Amino acid sequence: MSGAVIVGGGIGGLATAIALSRRGWDVEVLERSPRLTALGAGLSLWSNALRALDALGVGAQVRARAREEVGAGIRDSRGRRLARSDMAAVRARYGLPIVIHRADLLDILRAALPESAVRTGISVTEVCTDGVVTHSGSRETADLVVGADGIRSVVRRAVCGHIEPVYAGYTAWRTVLTPREPLLDMGESWGRGERFGFTPLPDGRVYAFACANMPPDAEIDGPSELRRRFGHWHNPIPSLLDAIDPAALLRHDIYDLPRLDTYVRGRVALVGDAAHAMTPNLGQGACQALEDAVVLARHADEPDLTDYDRERRPRARMIADRSARIGQVAQLSSPPVVFARDLALRAIPALAQVRGLAPVLDWSC
Ligand SMILES: Cc1cc2nc3c(=O)[nH]c(=O)nc-3n(C[C@H](O)[C@H](O)[C@H](O)COP(=O)(O)OP(=O)(O)OC[C@H]3O[C@@H](n4cnc5c(N)ncnc54)[C@H](O)[C@@H]3O)c2cc1C
Numbered sequence: 562m563s564g565a566v567i568v569g570g571g572i573g574g575l576a577t578a579i580a581l582s583r584r585g586w587d588v589e590v591l592e593r594s595p596r597l598t599a600l601g602a603g604l605s606l607w608s609n610a611l612r613a614l615d616a617l618g619v620g621a622q623v624r625a626r627a628r629e630e631v632g633a634g635i636r637d638s639r640g641r642r643l644a645r646s647d648m649a650a651v652r653a654r655y656g657l658p659i660v661i662h663r664a665d666l667l668d669i670l671r672a673a674l675p676e677s678a679v680r681t682g683i684s685v686t687e688v689c690t691d692g693v694v695t696h697s698g699s700r701e702t703a704d705l706v707v708g709a710d711g712i713r714s715v716v717r718r719a720v721c722g723h724i725e726p727v728y729a730g731y732t733a734w735r736t737v738l739t740p741r742e743p744l745l746d747m748g749e750s751w752g753r754g755e756r757f758g759f760t761p762l763p764d765g766r767v768y769a770f771a772c773a774n775m776p777p778d779a780e781i782d783g784p785s786e787l788r789r790r791f792g793h794w795h796n797p798i799p800s801l802l803d804a805i806d807p808a809a810l811l812r813h814d815i816y817d818l819p820r821l822d823t824y825v826r827g828r829v830a831l832v833g834d835a836a837h838a839m840t841p842n843l844g845q846g847a848c849q850a851l852e853d854a855v856v857l858a859r860h861a862d863e864p865d866l867t868d869y870d871r872e873r874r875p876r877a878r879m880i881a882d883r884s885a886r887i888g889q890v891a892q893l894s895s896p897p898v899v900f901a902r903d904l905a906l907r908a909i910p911a912l913a914q915v916r917g918l919a920p921v922l923d924w925s926c
Pocket residue numbers: 568569570571572573574591592593594603604605606683684685686709710711712714715733734735813832833834835838839841843844845846847848849850
């Protein structure tokens with residue numbers, strides 16, 4: 562039996578371990594954290610990701626713990642519609658996206674692997690292209706090494722040297738909160754250099770997120786900054802802000818990974834954010850990690866991994882570029898430019914938006 566070492570126990574690493582083990586590989590996931598944890602926030606998964614999860618045998622479990630996203634659209638800060646998504650057409654054409662708590666997704670993926678396949682508290686320090694992995698003072702050799710170790714990947718160095726992620730110009734807050742009153746509405750509202758979104762989770766809690774232009778590593782108090790920026794926006798945003806638990810508020814500056822020349826070298830392959838960390842504007846980072854997992858497993862027995870690279874790199878790049886462009890438009894801040902943007906958004910027919918999703922969502926395993 563061939564053996565694979567997977568560095569990183571996030572969505573990409575666990576999904577790849579499942580995909581490989583379903584093809585008869587002996588897998589070992591090395592995760593540096595003492596426990597497998599998912600930062601407490603929601604995650605949108607589109608139909609392409611759901612097809613990948615079906616291929617991993619966990620699609621039904623994921624759907625059972627998720628909620629369909631039925632009413633997304635874009636509003637302005639006063640709640641006036643800028644763009645309406647035709648979700649009936651999305652459902653008919655691609656299938657609806659779902660939203661799930663990250664911890665639930667990670668639980669499902671973890672449970673699909675044997676207990677012994679995941680080793681936590683192991684930090685990988687170096688990987689060589691012949692399959693040698695160095696961690697916490699010891700070494701092992703694998704037939705395949707998978708770098709699923711996120712945007713600041715150590716494994717990526719073996720594949721393409723040092724690559725520095727680039728700051729996108731905005732920061733993002735995420736949280737899961739319990740609203741004072743049940744919330745059925747969902748969507749995203751755009752202002753000038755800032756936006757706020759919310760969507761209910763299956764258990765009645767709400768996943769809320771916000772983005773704002775600012776320098777990286779800005780030292781600000783999250784809850785008061787959110788109240789200052791969004792406290793006067795349309796309902797239910799002020800009451801959602803009141804329900805935020807400061808201890809459960811996450812903040813991440815948003816980075817994009819520059820284009821890599823390859824995702825593979827020797828017996829080492831990159832998946833997920835290690836290969837193509839992207840801005841979150843399309844909700845596709847984890848979806849692409851799930852696609853990577855399925856495709857890599859399909860090519861893993863081949864003498865070299867170049868077909869994996871050929872199949873995945875152009876697609877992930879196309880999606881990362883689209884996501885970055887959406888972020889640039891969403892984060893526009895100059896008043897006349899924002900006025901023109903909002904007019905343009907109102908003019909886009911809903912059906913054109915649906916058709917525009919095809920290159921991203923028309924993917925099959
Ligand atoms: C604000 C925001 C919102 C988002 N929303 C969505 C969304 O709605 N839908 C979507 O599809 N995507 C979304 N994404 C993107 C998504 O979160 C990522 O693309 C996805 O989590 C990447 O998974 P990964 O497994 O590749 O990397 P990670 O989740 O970063 O996991 C990497 C793992 O490797 C471990 N690790 C790192 N270094 C080492 C080492 N040296 N040794 C051992 N272990 C190591 C880490 O501890 C970690 O557990 C969003 C991202 C952000 C920032």
